[in-house]
Amino acid sequence: MVSPLSLSAILQQSGLDKELLLIAEKVSKSERITEAECLVLFRKGEVGFLGALANHIAEQLHGGKVYFNRNFHIEPTNVCVFTCNFCSYSRQYKNRDEGWELSIEQMMDMVHKYDGQPVTEVHIVGGVHPKMNLEFFCELIRKIKAHRPDLHIKGFTAVELDYMFRKAKLTVYEGLKKLNDAGLQSMPGGGAEIFHPEVRNEICADKVDGDGWLLIHETAHTLGMHTNATMLYGHIEKYEHRVDHMSRLRSLQDKTGGFNCFIPLKFRNKDNDMSHIAESTIIEDLRLYAIARIFMDNFRNLKAYWPMLGRQTAQLTLSFGVNDLDGTIDDTTKIYSMAGSEEQVPSMSTETLCDLISAVGRIPVERDTLYNEIKVYEEEVA
Numbered sequence: 553m554v555s556p557l558s559l560s561a562i563l564q565q566s567g568l569d570k571e572l573l574l575i576a577e578k579v580s581k582s583e584r585i586t587e588a589e590c591l592v593l594f595r596k597g598e599v600g601f602l603g604a605l606a607n608h609i610a611e612q613l614h615g616g617k618v619y620f621n622r623n624f625h626i627e628p629t630n631v632c633v634f635t636c637n638f639c640s641y642s643r644q645y646k647n648r649d650e651g652w653e654l655s656i657e658q659m660m661d662m663v664h665k666y667d668g669q670p671v672t673e674v675h676i677v678g679g680v681h682p683k684m685n686l687e688f689f690c691e692l693i694r695k696i697k698a699h700r701p702d703l704h705i706k707g708f709t710a711v712e713l714d715y716m717f718r719k720a721k722l723t724v725y726e727g728l729k730k731l732n733d734a735g736l737q738s739m740p741g742g743g744a745e746i747f748h749p750e751v752r753n754e755i756c757a758d759k760v761d762g763d764g765w766l767l768i769h770e771t772a773h774t775l776g777m778h779t780n781a782t783m784l785y786g787h788i789e790k791y792e793h794r795v796d797h798m799s800r801l802r803s804l805q806d807k808t809g810g811f812n813c814f815i816p817l818k819f820r821n822k823d824n825d826m827s828h829i830a831e832s833t834i835i836e837d838l839r840l841y842a843i844a845r846i847f848m849d850n851f852r853n854l855k856a857y858w859p860m861l862g863r864q865t866a867q868l869t870l871s872f873g874v875n876d877l878d879g880t881i882d883d884t885t886k887i888y889s890m891a892g893s894e895e896q897v898p899s900m901s902t903e904t905l906c907d908l909i910s911a912v913g914r915i916p917v918e919r920d921t922l923y924n925e926i927k928v929y930e931e932e933v934a
């Protein structure tokens with residue numbers, strides 16, 4: 553079991569850097585740290601120090617609870633009009649015979665496969681197909697809801713929505729209202745990448761920009777929908793860009809309170825136009841999770857997406873501020889296996905996921921999409 557130092561042990565350490573000590577004191581008083589202090593953590597915070605602070609915050613927020621949900625993914629297509637350099641998954645429309653395009657019937661067959669199974673969420677996300685429009689997705693959502701009203705539909709990144717609404721000549725509000733009326737309840741956090749144009753223009757120049765992404769999420773929040781937020785890290789971005797990204801999310805969360813969780817996504821380098829860039833080390837991953845936990849004080853939940861990180865690193869993050877491991881997920885997501893994750897068939901049974909959480913002394917809790925507790929597996933803790 554990984555057991556970080558306690559915060560009080562950190563505060564009593566002699567010889568601790570003055571700036572780091574001030575930050576530790578702020579954390580002990582539950583005070584917000586500034587962007588400049590966040591940068592100090594990236595530059596100077598060693599992994600044990602950061603883990604102690606982040607673990608303290610996570611324990612204050614959640615006790616020892618670690619959440620997961622029972623979900624499955626539908627990826628309607630990997631055909632995409634955009635050309636993000638880090639993407640290993642998409643195929644251009646002219647090469648669409650190398651990819652997949654699911655019909656509404658095929659996607660409903662996937663939904664039927666889960667009949668009688670206790671899944672609570674379907675996560676719909678894919679490439680941006682020029683012919684799959686707003687009406688197509690409204691029909692899909694209506695059909696899923698008609699078949700299984702209790703299934704929470706979380707779907708479409710701001711990138712997919714931006715394209716859909718522009719094609720339909722609707723405002724963000726009008727488009728989201730249509731989807732919401734059809735049964736879309738929340739949105740995943742994809743497409744955020746790194747907001748800062750210095751990086752965004754290099755890695756995904758042709759899709760919605762940072763302001764556009766934030767506007768779509770803000771509008772969803774005003775409609776009463778909850779959404780997630782991500783950050784794709786560990787490629788060409790500098791620490792300053794990470795701080796800027798997280799700060800913009802933190803400001804929007806101050807304004808709306810509509811984000812459910814923050815999900816750092818580790819860049820994987822297989823078979824894409826950024827394959828020459830080395831992946832981040834596990835130590836750098838753990839430092840990032842811890843810093844996110846410390847800086848994003850108005851996000852209750854920090855999620856490690858295990859199909860992308862690998863289950864062992866995901867387990868380690870539980871000592872670095874993470875309180876959510878996403879879902880049991882069936883083998884329906886291909887985004888990460890195609891980008892080089894060690895999880896080639898990313899499916900984990902509830903039992904395995906609970907064991908993984910209990911093995912590091914935490915309490916597994918099944919949640920729904922909105923973090924209402926469904927079942928606490930306290931008895932399973934070793």
Ligand code: V47
Binds near residue numbers: 638784815821
């Ligand atoms: O936006 C694409 C990322 C995202 C690579 O909200 C890559 O619950 C690493 O956002 N290496 C889509 N990452 C997936 C996503 C997501 C996943 C799980 C849960 C939730 C949620 C959201 O995948 C993209 C991009 O940032 N991605 N390629 C890659 N090579």
Ligand code: SF4
Binds near residue numbers: 635639642
């Ligand atoms: Fe398309 Fe998303 Fe891949 Fe970018 S990351 S090319 S938007 S599927």
